Amino acid sequence: MSDTLSYDTLVAERHQYLQPLIAAEDHIIGYIYPHTPLELFFAHQLIPTLLWAEPKIPGAYEASLQTFCCAYSRNLFSQRAKNQLTNLTAIVFPGGTCDSLQNLGDVWQARFPEDTLLRLTYPVAQDEAALTYLTEELQNLSNYIEVTLGHKFSVEKYNEAVALIAEFRAATQFITAARLIKPECLSYTKYTKLIRQFLTVPGPQALQLIEQTAIEVQSELRQEQLIPSVEALRYGLLQNTFDDLTIPLSKQGPRIMVIGGMIDPEGIAVLFENAKTSADIESVEIVMDLLSFTYRTVFTSSPSLQGNPFQELAQSILSAPAEPTQEGLPNRLQFLRHVFDQFKIDGLIICEQSFCDPDQFEVPDMLKLAEKKKIFTVRLPLDPEFSDQARIEGRLQSFLETLTARR
Amino acid sequence: MPSQPSHGIGIDIGSTTTKAILINTEGTIIAKFLIATGASAQKSAERCLDELKVQSQQDLSKIPAISTGYGRRQALNATKSVTEITCHSIGVHSQNPEIRTLIDVGGQDSKVIRIGSDGRPTDFELNDKCSAGTGRFLEVMAQVLETSIEDLGTLALQAKVPSIISSTCTVFAESEVIGRIGAGDNPANIAAGVHKAMAAKIATLSHRVGVRKPIAITGGVALNPGFRFYLGKQLDADLWVPEGPQYTGALGAAILAMNTRE
Amino acid sequence: MSPETSPAPSEEREKAYRKLYTSKLLRETMTLHILSTKTASQEGRLVWVTSGFPVEIPVAFNTVAAYPEQYGAIVGSEKCGPLLCGFAEELGFSQELCSYARSSIGSVQQPEQSPLTGLPKPQALLACNNICGTVLPWYEAVSEMTGAPVYLVDTPPLEGEQPPHHLAYVKSNLNGLIEFMSQTFNHEYDEKQLLQVAKLSNDAVNLWTKALEACKNKPSPLNCADRFISMAPIVSLRGTQQAINFYETFFAEVEERVKQGIGAIREERVRLLWDNIPPWFTIYDFFNTLAKQGVVFPADSYTHAWSAAIPRGEIIESIAKVYSNVYLNKGLSAKIDKMCSLIKDYDLDGFVLFSVRSCKRYSIGQMVTKEEITRRTGVPGVIIEGDMVDSQQYNEAQAKTRIEALIEMIV
Incomplete structure (x- = not known):
């Protein structure tokens, strides 16, 4: 009755995705923060894999971290302590994004001195000076990788990676925009699975699956002459100028949006589907999320091949949209206002990762805004270790029941 | 034309106690029972239904039942499960609008x-x-x-x-x-x-x-x-x-059950 | 900060704890400061700043600074943390967030129910993330409530020496601050004024540092609570003549104690290091109870954070250097080094690490710290859990048992 969150199949899948790389003795580098420059690691012949939280890991952090360290940090540490993070050449930790992850890096290095840790420290500001600073940080990181790991920066590999990530973003941006207009074209579960797979092992294989799906979605929407709208929306989201677009939205049941930070989107999809089944409400669908590993990653602009790679990468990182680890709450609230107005959102699921400052500080302003726009909200306190799946699904089911009753 | 059933059963399987209620069309409570949930939500739900049967002297197998509460999915004999939020709301509303x-x-x-x-x-x-x-x-x-x-x-x-x-x-x-x-x-x-x-x-x-x-x-x-x-x-x-404040969720579930179309 | 009732002289002799004469002057100084923030707010020149903010710059712009963290300490001492935090929680702020932030937001929401009716309304919110990352989202949330604009001085965390690109970035942020202040307060930047403020700031910092260092003496002239309470002006009046006036008197008293061999507590048996912000809601009770057992805290990692003077050189660059290199902006190993050297220099017998749930930047890593300090210095330590303002997160019995066990290990 009191299982903690568990999406067993997702965990198994991750290992399955990684197997071929391990077999081929590729150099894999783990990363945590969504806006880690994947292209830079590819350029150094390292394959970046996102280190997802794994709910089934028993807590093994107690002797090193307090419970008020964020849930994601605790979970990663437990994975390491239980020897689940093998086959990694190095792990790159973010600096300056939040206090938990900042200190986690130090604790990790003290506890596992045999691990190779890299640190990329991000500016919180987004101005010219921040760009210069981050460019230098990236250059230093590149030099450090060359010295410590002996992997040289290859322009050819860099160019390939830029193309790979840009294609991933373009295809996923298209699907995201298409789902906003016609969510039935691809379920949220499938959508998040495609992204999760790519971020676990970014490569041509995962990209092909996404592009294949994009083509299928495209042909479905073409029949309804919706392609120009999808493209206009995609462009609008990229430029953050969609507030005066006229978007034809399908007249289906309640439209749900998910908001939150560094949580597993596919995990949310699993919880949502279970709640939907229990509530016996078919027509409701998650039409959009603003999570770190989906929207904020996908709608970040890609570096251009012209110009200094480090500066281009820095520019790309700083362009991440709606990212609360950066300065600018008023901008994010303005963005949200447009989203609520334009995309006819009926319900909002607010995910709060346990002890995550950037997530939790924004919640009250989001609640206020949602209330003003008459959008019904539910908060999900998520902690891979302590959250009780039945309770979380109960919350979601109540949310769906109430939402339907309100309509 | 589909008709409303004449009775409804609500089972509220909480983490501490399990409550069950049988009502008729007038909303009159015909039978009710409460026991500790214990280790098995399913067993406690079954126990409750047995007791309703004894109290009401009726065959309950045809009467729609809705389960609610933390263990709502464990009640195998329920027609459907609804969360305690909705059930409590409906239950208390029936007692005091x-x-x-x-x-x-x-x-x-x-x-x-x-x-x-x-x-x-x-x-x-x-x-x-x-x-x-x-x-x-x-x-x-x-x-x-x-x-x-x-x-x-x-x-x-x-x-x-x-x-x-x-x-x-x-x-x-x-x-x-x-x-x-x-x-x-x-x-x-x-x-x-x-x-x-x-x-x-x-x-x-x-x-x-x-x-x-x-x-x-x-x-x-x-x-x-x-x-x-x-x-x-x-x-x-x-x-x-309300009277019997532990039963509010079960009552709401019973009302919802009765309102399900046969 | 909290008005402690002055004991009658006859009673005082029985006490294990000696009160500072300067506490009266402290109370006067801080009362005047509070009044000046009210006036400044009415005149449209009040800024709220974080404790590690380069306050010399706003002071040079003739603005007055109020400190929400210090206000949090008052809320804690007045024992209304849970009430004010509750107001923020009602707005939807998670109970897991920093209690300085929660009580500050709570006081903005319900000033009439808050001590001193909250801090006066700010015209600008100035945050520097050299102490933690929480200050930015906290000030942004306050900005949504008050309409005052936020300026962030971004000082990315440092590992080791400050590299040139880091220094350049922080300098650019400080130049941005000058521009922001000029525009917001319609006041021209005057380097001479800034140099003057920096000098006043350094003078106060030097006096404060000398007082801290006097605690190397046995018996220690100051205990933890003395320093935590007397640090108020170095935090909120840095860069003003008032701070110097206070610390001259304060240091004279400390010197006098040293000269006469008077300790902060009547009988000094055990000397310990304190790490982190104190539990404000029980600050006197906590340290005085231990004083009765002969336990004194001649050093702590917290009040030493205000002991770095602005170095000579181009003023903006000097400010950038000193504020980038604060204790909390550096990695764990720098913290461990600092605590080990305090233990050595102050000849301490053990240490207490206060694990403050609100303060992730300060507290996460303490488990490693504890082992490492003992390994390097040979002295034992203990971790106690709690919070600085939210007494709901503090278990007094548990904390006391742990410290008693530590003392038994030492004596």
């Missing part, structure tokens, strides 16, 4: 529900991960004070000056209470302090939803006069308690 806010404090969960004029929930809040602000909190404190959970509230009402218990974390508050005992505070004052701390926690949860009067209180803790007193003070309101 004026109620706009419902505070339910159960064994391991507490919730505040804002109810619309149609009896459906319009907003809700639930307690967080831990047992702060639930019946469990009072249960632990009763043990520490070596009194029964039934007597704890009455004891609290005898207090002259409530002790200061600042923590609502069950573990921390337990040692605070032990500390107060050690400092020689009288048990009534400590009991009052415990209720005051818990009432403050529930009041915060209520303010998140936005309290609208009149307010009802249900769940096992609604039977505790000490808690009702301190919560009423915190919210500056009278609290309405």
